[in-house]
Amino acid sequence: MTMQVATGPPALREGEHLLADITATIGRVVRSVTEVGAAMTALAAAARAGRRPLRRADLAALRPLVAQVLSRHRGFAAGAGVVLAPDALMDAPRCIDWWWADRGSGPGQLEVDLDPDSAEFYDYTTTEWYREPARTGQPSVAGPYVDYICTHEYTFTVSVPIVDDGRFVGVAGADILAGEVERMLLPRLSLLGRAGRPVVLVSGNGRVIASSTARILPGAVLRSSGTAAAAAGGLPWMLISGPEPAA
Amino acid sequence: MPPPALTTVRARTLFTPLDAGGRADTVTRRLANAIRLGLLLDGERLPAESQLAGQLGVSTVTLREALATLRTMGLVETRRGRGGGSFVRAPDDADRLERPLRLLSLHELRDIGDHRAAIAGTAARLAAERALASDITTLREHAERLRGATALTDRRRADARLHIEIAATAQSPRLTRAEMDLWSEIGDLVWLPMEGRDVTSAARDHDLLIDAIGARSAGRAREIAERHVAAETDRLLELRLSLHRR
Numbered sequence: 001m002t003m004q005v006a007t008g009p010p011a012l013r014e015g016e017h018l019l020a021d022i023t024a025t026i027g028r029v030v031r032s033v034t035e036v037g038a039a040m041t042a043l044a045a046a047a048r049a050g051r052r053p054l055r056r057a058d059l060a061a062l063r064p065l066v067a068q069v070l071s072r073h074r075g076f077a078a079g080a081g082v083v084l085a086p087d088a089l090m091d092a093p094r095c096i097d098w099w100w101a102d103r104g105s106g107p108g109q110l111e112v113d114l115d116p117d118s119a120e121f122y123d124y125t126t127t128e129w130y131r132e133p134a135r136t137g138q139p140s141v142a143g144p145y146v147d148y149i150c151t152h153e154y155t156f157t158v159s160v161p162i163v164d165d166g167r168f169v170g171v172a173g174a175d176i177l178a179g180e181v182e183r184m185l186l187p188r189l190s191l192l193g194r195a196g197r198p199v200v201l202v203s204g205n206g207r208v209i210a211s212s213t214a215r216i217l218p219g220a221v222l223r224s225s226g227t228a229a230a231a232a233g234g235l236p237w238m239l240i241s242g243p244e245p246a247a
Numbered sequence: 248m249p250p251p252a253l254t255t256v257r258a259r260t261l262f263t264p265l266d267a268g269g270r271a272d273t274v275t276r277r278l279a280n281a282i283r284l285g286l287l288l289d290g291e292r293l294p295a296e297s298q299l300a301g302q303l304g305v306s307t308v309t310l311r312e313a314l315a316t317l318r319t320m321g322l323v324e325t326r327r328g329r330g331g332g333s334f335v336r337a338p339d340d341a342d343r344l345e346r347p348l349r350l351l352s353l354h355e356l357r358d359i360g361d362h363r364a365a366i367a368g369t370a371a372r373l374a375a376e377r378a379l380a381s382d383i384t385t386l387r388e389h390a391e392r393l394r395g396a397t398a399l400t401d402r403r404r405a406d407a408r409l410h411i412e413i414a415a416t417a418q419s420p421r422l423t424r425a426e427m428d429l430w431s432e433i434g435d436l437v438w439l440p441m442e443g444r445d446v447t448s449a450a451r452d453h454d455l456l457i458d459a460i461g462a463r464s465a466g467r468a469r470e471i472a473e474r475h476v477a478a479e480t481d482r483l484l485e486l487r488l489s490l491h492r493r
Binding site: 117118120121126128144145146148152153154205206207218219220221 | 376377378379381385388400404411414415418419420423424427
């Protein structure tokens, strides 16, 4: 089973354009949440300068900005907010300040159980979207994965680290539904695949994001190594031409 | 909104306003569940009637009706005078644990087992087809957490989480939701103290299951998951029958 580079230069170019476009779209969300992260850094810095502890109530100052992210990316970002490192706040050992987009009844706040002794305790520090920016200090695009806490859908989470005075304070982020990404890609992807070989967009770890063929579906893993037809700029995503489904 | 009079995050979930159709029996059920699940602790004082009614979005008349029912169920005690009010009375452990089991017939238990096997079996098969190496690491972490859990609530949580993670590894939001619904329904039952129920045997099943998922052996993963659920269902059926032999 081998994977092959897209057949002709025109197809290759079109694939590159497609990747450039989706990278740009997701890049805009990254820039938006970076603004939220910067505002959070400013809050932490102000508290530090004033020699007072950071409190939960301080986060209220971020909410207009979070609402702006959700309205700017309406129909694309399903939720956004900040998630703080344990003990970043004085009055809450763990904190998620996350809002989902208005679906007719106004934006709503995500409520999760952050009590470690509870049966429903949600330990966000183990998630990829929290762990990766904490580890690398860089923005991360986690997923697609089944988000059974917030969106309850197949989701990407874009997240950026929040750092104050060299200390990791948490992440700012946004959820993007995988269905929306696919909707954006599918028309051009299926055109690309029309010529002969199927074309598949995979994440850095080989998970299929979108595909021009029903034989390889989103969520599948491409196990074989092969040559990428085109690689995305800022995203570890690849467009692969002519893959076979995993045995 | 006034700050919640009860302190936990769970209590806030409990006090989200009821729909317009909310009636005394809904309030009764919600409070009874909260007490049974230990969200409201034994001896905890409930907020003043007007405040509690406001938080639940019902009239004080409706709330009083619900409290009266809870009193006859022995789950709430009302004391008069100074320092008075309504207090939670949690049933003792064995009673609290067995009550939900008593409410289920054998055929209901069997049916729940069938449903669980269908969901867990398919989730395991698809997880084996779709897992990444990092997913296997996550699953092993959850399995390890269950092995280290000593309290019943910790075991219940770790066990539920592992099975929900397997469904998430299958990349299916629907299967994941189905596992979550099933576990919120039967999670308390799965870890009832009973013969043959210990962390070691569950951990052995889980290890085999994760091995099969990691080895991409879809058929074998499904088989192990189904057998695991069947064994748990058998134990519950046995326990349900034994309630009549005491």
